[in-house]
Amino acid sequence: MTDFTVTLPGVASAAADEAVRSGRLSVAQLLDALQHAFVVLDAQGRVVGYNTCALQMLELPAELMQRAPLIDDVVRWQAARGDLKGDPERLIERVWHHLRATRASGQPHVYSYTTASGRTLQGATVAVPGGGWARVYTDISRHAQALAQLRDSEERFRSLTELSADWYWEWDAQGRYTRLEGRVVREQGIAPTFMGRTPWEVPAANRPKPEDWKPLRDAVAQGRPFKRFEIQRTLPDGRTYWFAISGEPVRDAAGRCVGWRGIGRDVTARKSAEATIQRLAYYDDLTGLLNRRAFQDRLRQAQASSVRSGQWAALLFIDLDDFKDVNDAYGHAAGDALLRACAERLRAAVRAEDTVGRLGGDEFVVLLEDLHAQPDQAAWRAQHVAEKIRQVVQQPVVVDAHDLTVTPSIGITLFAGQDESAADILGRADLAMYHSKAAGRNAVQFFDPSMQATVVQRATLQRELRHGLRDGELCLYGQPIVDVRAQVCAQEVLLRWHHPTRGLVPPGEFIPVAEQSGLIIPLGQWVLQRACGLLAAWAHDPQRAGWTLAVNLSARQLRQPDFVDTVRRALHEAGADARRLKLELTESQLLHDVEDTIAKMEALAALGIQFALDDFGTGYSSLAYLKRLPLTQLKIDRSFVRDLLTDPNDAAIARTILQLAQSLEMDVVAEGVETAEQFEVLRAMGCRLFQGYHFGRPVPLEPAQPLGPTPTGFGVTIIGAASPSPA
Numbered sequence: 001m002t003d004f005t006v007t008l009p010g011v012a013s014a015a016a017d018e019a020v021r022s023g024r025l026s027v028a029q030l031l032d033a034l035q036h037a038f039v040v041l042d043a044q045g046r047v048v049g050y051n052t053c054a055l056q057m058l059e060l061p062a063e064l065m066q067r068a069p070l071i072d073d074v075v076r077w078q079a080a081r082g083d084l085k086g087d088p089e090r091l092i093e094r095v096w097h098h099l100r101a102t103r104a105s106g107q108p109h110v111y112s113y114t115t116a117s118g119r120t121l122q123g124a125t126v127a128v129p130g131g132g133w134a135r136v137y138t139d140i141s142r143h144a145q146a147l148a149q150l151r152d153s154e155e156r157f158r159s160l161t162e163l164s165a166d167w168y169w170e171w172d173a174q175g176r177y178t179r180l181e182g183r184v185v186r187e188q189g190i191a192p193t194f195m196g197r198t199p200w201e202v203p204a205a206n207r208p209k210p211e212d213w214k215p216l217r218d219a220v221a222q223g224r225p226f227k228r229f230e231i232q233r234t235l236p237d238g239r240t241y242w243f244a245i246s247g248e249p250v251r252d253a254a255g256r257c258v259g260w261r262g263i264g265r266d267v268t269a270r271k272s273a274e275a276t277i278q279r280l281a282y283y284d285d286l287t288g289l290l291n292r293r294a295f296q297d298r299l300r301q302a303q304a305s306s307v308r309s310g311q312w313a314a315l316l317f318i319d320l321d322d323f324k325d326v327n328d329a330y331g332h333a334a335g336d337a338l339l340r341a342c343a344e345r346l347r348a349a350v351r352a353e354d355t356v357g358r359l360g361g362d363e364f365v366v367l368l369e370d371l372h373a374q375p376d377q378a379a380w381r382a383q384h385v386a387e388k389i390r391q392v393v394q395q396p397v398v399v400d401a402h403d404l405t406v407t408p409s410i411g412i413t414l415f416a417g418q419d420e421s422a423a424d425i426l427g428r429a430d431l432a433m434y435h436s437k438a439a440g441r442n443a444v445q446f447f448d449p450s451m452q453a454t455v456v457q458r459a460t461l462q463r464e465l466r467h468g469l470r471d472g473e474l475c476l477y478g479q480p481i482v483d484v485r486a487q488v489c490a491q492e493v494l495l496r497w498h499h500p501t502r503g504l505v506p507p508g509e510f511i512p513v514a515e516q517s518g519l520i521i522p523l524g525q526w527v528l529q530r531a532c533g534l535l536a537a538w539a540h541d542p543q544r545a546g547w548t549l550a551v552n553l554s555a556r557q558l559r560q561p562d563f564v565d566t567v568r569r570a571l572h573e574a575g576a577d578a579r580r581l582k583l584e585l586t587e588s589q590l591l592h593d594v595e596d597t598i599a600k601m602e603a604l605a606a607l608g609i610q611f612a613l614d615d616f617g618t619g620y621s622s623l624a625y626l627k628r629l630p631l632t633q634l635k636i637d638r639s640f641v642r643d644l645l646t647d648p649n650d651a652a653i654a655r656t657i658l659q660l661a662q663s664l665e666m667d668v669v670a671e672g673v674e675t676a677e678q679f680e681v682l683r684a685m686g687c688r689l690f691q692g693y694h695f696g697r698p699v700p701l702e703p704a705q706p707l708g709p710t711p712t713g714f715g716v717t718i719i720g721a722a723s724p725s726p727a
């Protein structure tokens with residue numbers, strides 16, 4: 001056995017090199033210490049050197065190696081033991097081929113094999129000067145094992161993604177897909193669309209808006225894991241599918257997020273099952289309307305929201321009269337068709353935000369929310385909708401060439417708040433519906449008798465108002481507006497209705513009825529025409545020629561598309577001076593469709609018409625918005641004037657309005673001035689125009705009355721009787 005004393009530059013440390021050089025450490029010992037096996041062959045391929053590690057690692061018997069065997073014998077021995085697989089003679093041929101190739105090329109030959117005992121060795125053969133070879137072996141069993149495990153795990157992962165509905169994905173740190181794996185990915189052909197893009201860059205049916213992606217993008221931005229983020233996409237073949245992705249950040253050694261990985265799961269089947277369950281659980285199969293359970297839920301929500309909004313809501317209970325007869329006479333299929341037609345008509349008769357349900361059989365329910373803060377106004381609106389429903393339901397439905405007609409009996413109840421159960425409310429509406437049936441069917445009844453009375457009264461009033469307008473029962477009164485010297489400079493037109501049996505009906509009672517029924521349009525037009533007529537007549541009267549005439553406008557009038565033309569025509573036909581006409585609006589009227597309102601006001605202002613803002617201070621006017629309107633006058637609401645002398649708040653409000661008007665270059669009229677003291681205080685505050693009982697109550701404007709002295713002694717001239725008329 002030869003012991004080598006060679007220097008291996010770069011392999012051993014300088015100290016080891018020194019130790020070897022000085023003979024204190026043999027190369028064999030050094031390689032033993034490094035856990036490398038070392039075998040040296042001479043030019044004939046005979047083993048001329050080896051270290052202890054070679055015997056252990058290669059598991060070669062010392063007797064064999066001490067005989068200085070040919071490499072051929074060692075190979076035969078190893079093949080016989082099963083370390084090397086194949087025919088020994090062919091193996092020997094291969095060994096020699098590599099030995100020669102190594103010498104010819106000067107390059108080492110590196111190879112690995114697994115012994116019969118399961119050890120994986122990596123060998124490197126180098127040609128050494130003088131014609132021999134050195135072979136160094138390293139035991140790489142642990143590394144090979146780890147590699148095999150990794151291969152196994154990759155294999156398992158691959159079959160998992162092949163067999164399951166889940167797929168695997170990886171993103172870079174920006175959330176762009178960098179890897180997609182799995183059968184589903186292949187089958188759905190999504191990889192070309194996804195790769196290199198973030199999920200939010202690929203269109204999704206359920207997330208059309210950028211903010212729909214916020215939860216996912218936040219998780220990515222903050223490096224947080226996320227679970228089951230659901231996305232609905234349309235496949236290239238047009239089918240829709242749903243998937244849910246879950247992921248976690250991948251971090252580098254410093255803990256920085258360098259990317260993401262996770263799984264995507266096809267949840268289409270679950271989604272469609274959920275949709276079916278939802279439909280079955282909440283919707284009526286026949287009509288697609290909400291079923292009883294879902295409707296009761298909505299009713300409870302409506303109760304909660306009425307608490308927040310302070311608005312009344314109504315529940316309408318609709319039962320079809322004699323529906324059973326249709327079923328008996330024409331069969332169930334015809335009955336079903338009729339129910340479906342009714343459902344459609346109900347849906348069409350209400351606003352999109354109202355709720356329609358079917359409780360079963362021929363019983364339908366309609367929920368109307370946010371009707372009004374006042375119960376009687378809410379009742380009136382509910383009645384209006386119920387009447388519309390009554391009309392549409394009784395239209396014939398053609399089924400199998402038969403004209404089928406049913407009439408509805410409708411019960412209404414109003415509710416606000418959560419003091420009663422949804423079942424109670426339903427019960428009340430149901431009871432009211434029975435009253436409708438008892439009252440002869442095809443009718444609408446309220447549960448609450450006083451509500452019923454109000455609604456009936458209003459319906460009567462509406463009918464009578466229509467007749468009253470036709471029969472000349474309405475007339476114009478005027479109330480003077482005076483200046484600081486208490487001289488009349490304008491009049492406000494106030495409508496009066498001389499009812500044949502009820503006497504004088506105040507406008508507060510009939511204007512809302514006229515507004516709701518739409519009668520306000522012809523009524524308002526009539527007022528405008530008469531007012532213009534008056535202005536034209538005054539133009540020839542030196543005492544009144546300088547007066548302006550203020551006319552109240554309703555919100556609905558202003559919303560008429562041809563409103564500007566209507567006013568222009570009224571002025572033109574009467575031959576009145578537009579500069580003498582003032583239109584009074586309230587703040588709430590201006591809130592509706594601001595741009596349209598401004599456009600109309602500007603068109604009218606261009607004709608010379610002036611605008612006053614009535615009841616100022618009681619609404620929500622924003623100053624920025626006030627500045628945009630062509631207003632010339634603010635009217636301080638009489639509620640502030642009433643307690644002016646006793647309530648410092650009201651005084652402060654009045655003063656502020658005056659200052660505000662001054663800065664906006666507008667006039668101010670103080671309304672409801674009833675005493676000389678109020679007049680004095682307001683005058684001292686800088687108010688220049690006044691209106692109120694102190695100067696004159698509203699009195700008939702037509703036919704024109706002779707002017708007379710004022711009873712207040714302020715030198716005010718009023719039109720009409722010398723004594724105040726009832727307002």
Ligand SMILES: Nc1nc2c(ncn2[C@@H]2O[C@@H]3COP(=O)(O)O[C@H]4[C@@H](O)[C@H](n5cnc6c(=O)[nH]c(N)nc65)O[C@@H]4COP(=O)(O)O[C@H]3[C@H]2O)c(=O)[nH]1
Pocket residue numbers: 479493494495506507508511524527552553554584614615638671672673674691692693694698727
């Ligand atoms: N307590 C008190 N009240 C005073 C005093 N001075 C005047 N009033 C009353 O205050 C109301 C002023 O009219 P408004 O604020 O425009 O309020 C009007 C206006 O909004 C509406 N209205 C009247 N005529 C018409 C009209 O032709 N068209 C429209 N759309 N609405 C009208 O009806 C409302 C009520 O009118 P009226 O009952 O005539 O009531 C009038 C008038 O009689 C006072 O010193 N003390």
